Amino acid sequence: MSTGSSAPKGVFGFACLATLLLPWTSVAADLPLKAQPAEHVKVCAAYGPGFYYIPGTDTCLRVGGWARMDTYLNVAAIFSQGSAFSGPGYSPFAFPFRDKHDADYFTQGRGVAEIDARTQTDYGTLRSYFRGGMEWDSQTGPAAGPGAALYVERAFIQFGGLTFGYTQSFFDTGIGYSIATLFAGSNTWNTTAAYTAEFGNGLSASLALEDAANRTTGVQATGVRITGVSSPSDFPFVTGGTGAPLLYANYQGGQQAPDVVANLRAEGAWGLVQLAGALHEVMAVTPSYLGAAIPGIVDTGQWGYALGAYAEIRLPFIAAGDSLYLQANYSDGALNYAGLAAGNQNRLQAIGYIQLNGAGLMNGAYYPLADAVMGSSGSYEMVGAWAVQAQFRHFWTPGLRSAVFGGYVSVDVPDNIVGAESFAMWQAGVNTFWSPVRNLDIGxxxxxxxVDGRQPLGIVNAVAANGSAIPTLVGGSADALSGAVRLQRNF
Structure with missing residues (x-):
């Protein structure tokens, strides 16, 4: 006979079982739940190799890029203002002067990422594209030391035949087999709003509005060659004078309209052919010495134009990958379309170089660049130019290739403009690249x-904004041999 309280046997048994299982229940609560099936990245074959679907979306993405190391010998761009570098040490002489302060070589490291995203829609492919990154330069500018900078090649959106953003100008093809950007011919990146109509069988036509910023060269004042003073050694900048500037006064007006660019293009397995045209507005302000009460308030404008013809002919019967590229350009009041930029994003105002020694000036050349030249009456005339370029690339083996290239550009300043000089510039070059493994180039x-001019290097009295004379060197001839070494890995 029990003297204490008792519970039903079933309840007592359940309590004992719960006590025994409690630790295991706690452990089970800590175990992870069964994982959901992972969504694997799927290949997107619609747009070619390298594209994959972004998980959970219908957008196809390709990621790539490249890393590069360049060494330029004798600074390949010594002829162009904006690309030439005066030494970072003490020197009163900037472009176009060359002296012992200027480095004989220049190095650059650049890393670029490429992102291409495409989505198929009811209205066609929606595409966004970016290619850019960072670079390090051993000299960041005239009289400046090393440093890093952002670098952008492309940033655009395409949809239904429309292109908006920063990309290759629709005037150009963007084809080039050289490391250096050739002076002859057009090859410019720009912001654009364009429409391309596809007619089938590789035939298309484009109409674009492009920012004139990378195409505007300037409007230069004219001068009179100083009578009785023709030796460059008498130039006051060198002999301890006032330090007069070398550029003609630039009367470029404010940008009011974009360039209008159109092309007609045919492309196939055989290569491509393109015809292009452009309209470029030239704006000039009236200087105070010609009656402007406030400089920069009064301006006038007129339209220049440019024409271009391009052809790339593929030559597989010589060797796989062989091709010949030809380009011809003409411009009137739109000088950049004929070349002389020495870079995809450059717009220059002068070209040439003058070598210095301890006794004064040696032989050299210096020429201002302009879309138009203003006369003494305040009216201005367009500067004309034409250029031809040829490049040939040959594959000796699949991993070894060479290219030969050259170009000629002629700048014609109106003959009735006193002191403004016409000149011609030509280039010839060769390179060789070895690819020991895929996507690695060593070249x-x-x-x-x-550069050759009609007049010897001499002094011109250019006109300042207030009408005073500015002694300016202009004319002459010069040449240079430059080189480059490139290592690049694409991925």
């Missing part, structure tokens, strides 16, 4: 550049 290049 060397040599380029000869010459």
């Amino acid at each position: 060397v290049e040599a380029v000869y550049t010459a």
Whole structure:
């Protein structure tokens, strides 16, 4: 006979079982739940190799890029203002002067990422594209030391035949087999709003509005060659004078309209052919010495134009990958379309170089660049130019290729403009690239550049904004041999 309280046997048994299982229940609560099936990245074959679907979306993405190391010998761009570098040490002489402060070589490291995203819609493919990154330069500018900078090649959106953003100008093809950007011919990146109509069988036509910023060269004042003073050694900048500037006064007006660019293009397995045209507005302000009460308030404008013809002919019967590229350009009041930029994003105002020694000036050349030249009456006339370029690339083996290239550009300043000089510039070069493994290029290049003018290097009295005379060197001839070494890995 029990003297204590008792519970039903079933309840007692359940309590004992719960006590025994409690630790295991706690452990089970800590175990992870069964994982959901992972969504694997799927290949997107619609747009070619390298594209994959972004998980959970219908957008196809390709990611790539490249890393590069360049070494330029004799600074390949010594002829162009904006690309030439005066030494970072003490020197009163900037472009176009060359002296012992200027480095004989220049190095650059650049890393670029490429992102291409595409989505198929009821209205066609929606595409966004970016290619850019960072670079390090051993000299960041005239009289400046090393440093890093952002670098952008492309940033655009395409949809239904429309293109908006920063990309290759629709005037150009963007084809080039050289490391250096050739002076002859057009090859410019720009912001654009364009429409391309596809007619089938590789035939298309484009109409674009492009920012004139990378195409505007300037409007230069004219001068009178100083009578009785023709030796460059008498130039006051060198002999301890006032330090007069070398550029003609630039009367470029404010940008009011974009360039209008159109092309007609045919492309196939055989290569491509493109015809292009452009309209470029030239704006000039009236200087105070010609009656402007406030400089920069009064301006006038007129339209220049440019024409271009391009062809790439593929030559597989010589060797796989062989091709010949030809380009011809003409411009009137739109000088950049004929070349002389020495870079995809450059717009220059002068070209040439003058070598210095301890006794004064040696031989050299210096020429201002302009879309138009203003006369003494305040009216201005367009500057004309034409250019031809040829490049040939040959594959000795699948991993070894060479290219030979050259170009000629002629700048014609109106003959009735006193002191403004016409000149011609030509280049010839060769390079060889070895690819020991896929996507790795190791190359060397040599380029000869010459500029020839009708007049010897001498002094011109250019006109300042207030009408006073500015002694300015202009004319002459010069040449240079430059080179480059490139190592690049694409991925």
